[in-house]
Amino acid sequence: WGVAINPSGTFAYVTNLSSGTVSKIDLASDTVVATIAVGTNPYGVAINSAGTFAYVANSGSNTVSKINLATDTVVATIPVGGWPIGVDIDPAGTYAYVANASSTFISKINLSTDIVVATIPVGDYTAGLKINATGTFAYASKPLSDTVSKIKLATNTVVATFTVGNYPIGVT
Numbered sequence: 001w002g003v004a005i006n007p008s009g010t011f012a013y014v015t016n017l018s019s020g021t022v023s024k025i026d027l028a029s030d031t032v033v034a035t036i037a038v039g040t041n042p043y044g045v046a047i048n049s050a051g052t053f054a055y056v057a058n059s060g061s062n063t064v065s066k067i068n069l070a071t072d073t074v075v076a077t078i079p080v081g082g083w084p085i086g087v088d089i090d091p092a093g094t095y096a097y098v099a100n101a102s103s104t105f106i107s108k109i110n111l112s113t114d115i116v117v118a119t120i121p122v123g124d125y126t127a128g129l130k131i132n133a134t135g136t137f138a139y140a141s142k143p144l145s146d147t148v149s150k151i152k153l154a155t156n157t158v159v160a161t162f163t164v165g166n167y168p169i170g171v172t
Contacts, residue, residue: 002045015042038065057084080107086129099126128171141168
């Protein structure tokens, strides 16, 4: 479901939904070099800009796994809302935002403490989530309403909602 590439472009990390793992692929040799156990039903994955940690949304366990990319081990498990699918990290590397499909909110995680510090109401089921390059807004896809919400990150509020095609999932 999810794929993230580290900032140096040397490894890809792929979530494996039914096995509860993340595959680490060496992009020079096109081989899987590690398989990392995470929570149940991993979907989205995001890597911080330093390339030191990956964050995996585990929909079946309502958690986010924090993976140390130097050791390929889970170093924290963070409880979030119901059925987390999408995840992204602000450009400063301060917060991760998690789209919770069965909840009506986005979870905001402080990455220095690995604690949810805010929940942002979005109204209904969210799937994909992407933060713009300046870190001012996030865009969350909402498949059941065929919309995307624009979230102002400084205030943790929805400032606009757009109608798009049927059942939007991913955002990039």
